[in-house]
Amino acid sequence: MNVRAVVRAASILQSFTDKPLQSLAEIAAATGLDKGTTRRILVTLIGCGFVVQDPVTQRYGLGRVIRVLASNVVDHFDLRSVAVPVLTELAHELHMTMFLSVFHDRSALCLDRIHDMTGMEVRWWAVGGTLPFNSGGAPKLLLAYQTPETIDAILAEQPLPPVNDSVIVEKAGFRARLAEIRKRGWEFAVDDVAEGLAALAVPVLAEDGSIICALSMAGLTPQMVIGDRPAHLDMMLDAAKRVRAALGVRERPASE
Template structure:
């Protein structure tokens, strides 16, 4: 199937933006999309006219425009699960004074479907953004997915780049396999200081009425709260919420 080169290059430019790098220069975008600066500039101008990209004249940096949000509102993947889970996320966040996350597995990574902060949070931080993907080697929610996905999916996930976000991040595929087996056996996953130093989280799987894995539920907060044994706090609340969400869900 032939591809339209201009469209393919435009998509490459859009994919150059990430949650960690939301504002980029022309040179940075050209490098990310593997384009020369002239081609990148012309394509960015077209994307600006379409409302998908904006340009800050003062800093010279580009950033995604409101048009991307309008497109995102039409995305159906995960919408039903997100709508079902929302009241449980709100309740969890407020009961635990932590941040509640809803994750789902997508092509070897964890996709953040929703995030809810407590009305009176115990900590203020730059939390992982909704709509972004994360590798499965860090964080309670992603690690819960790694433990409960099928074996072949786990092998696919472990072939991805596994960044060492902090000194506590695990990157050895064999070590992660062993941890996934333990997490699957105990029914939950814990990430201590492996996503952000000082923050930790616990995650549990969500199974639908057909007993199929549809996502993971997690809460995150200060490591001093979560780094306890033999079990982390809020585990019962998480399991109850995950069960309630699953009962109301049916895989597509």
């Protein structure tokens, strides 16, 4: 059960996203709270060090306590504790191998692999291991959501190895594939790690559109396709939405 005062305080803190300084009226408008309630909560947050007020302009901003707390956020711990239960549920329901991965140190890094013992286990990506960006679903997805500058640098310094005949090794074609992935919001890779296997990957995105992590699944290609569409795409997109919510990522309104 939510504590209303805490939810209101959290909404005030979240209103400072992309807004370093705000007036009382701006905060009230952003949160939907009346000015009296907003002012009372702000006074409490100031007393706790979470908010500061400029004595000249009377505008409010986040306090140094926020910076201290942010420096101690353990991203990968949060990801695993939140994402693994969701992926485990899917693995048991679909009898597939599920992967949690992140973009780390210019690599596609596997944080966890979950397998349901009644299905075939796909072992191509070890926990703590990396894959070439042109191999599998999640590596391409993770790269597709990087900045153009990062993509340029990685393609300049890293080769696209010919893992097998199905992988893309030509850089112009690979760039086009990355653009397609970014536009549609998911990747479905067939035969580009091993023939007869397929992988479906979806992103968990931050509020600014950057990628937090990738959720992916792998199995025999006939199990992964219905017509011309990945069989479990809707379930994977829903899983990503659940992980976002559990991480506390605010959904942006459609107008933003």
